[in-house]
Amino acid sequence: MAKEVNQPMAAIGEYETVLPFQAVGVKPYVMSEEESGHFESLLLQLAREKYAVIFVQEHLFEKFMSTVETVNEEYAVSVLPIPGLKGSSGTGLKSIRNSVERAVGMDIFAVK
Structure with a gap:
């Protein structure tokens, strides 16, 4: 049986965006x-x-991209963008594409 690991999760952003995360145990x-x-x-x-x-709400994720990238590389944590109440700016998809491209070596989502 696998050892249960209980690591906390957090959400940073505007009140209306991050408060619902509390319902599922995210601080x-x-x-x-x-x-x-x-x-x-x-x-x-x-x-x-x-x-x-x-x-992290997208507007903060975008504004502090260099810090987010540093934290993702230096710590065993995943920093993920979430859209705000105004909707998505596409940051999440860009982040996923960049991560997959780094891991695979090419953009597998590219349309030919």
């Missing part, structure tokens, strides 16, 4: 665009605390 961190100055330190703190997955 919400409310952060508006105006408060985004604390995003990088919060993301690094959660990575150091060994969170398994950190969901």
Whole structure:
């Protein structure tokens, strides 16, 4: 039988976007665009605390892309973009395409 591992998950973003995650055991961190100055330190703190997955609202994910990439490479955590109330800007799909391209060596989603 596999050993059960219980690593926490978090969601960072605006109140209306991250609060529903609490219903499934994800710890919400409310952060508006105006408060985004604390995003990088919060993301690094959660990575150091060994969170398994950190969901980040797209506007923060895009604004702090270099920090997100650093955390994804240096820590055993997955930082994933989630759309806000205004809908998706396509960041999630771009992130998946880039990850698959790095792993496989080519864009397998490309239309010929």
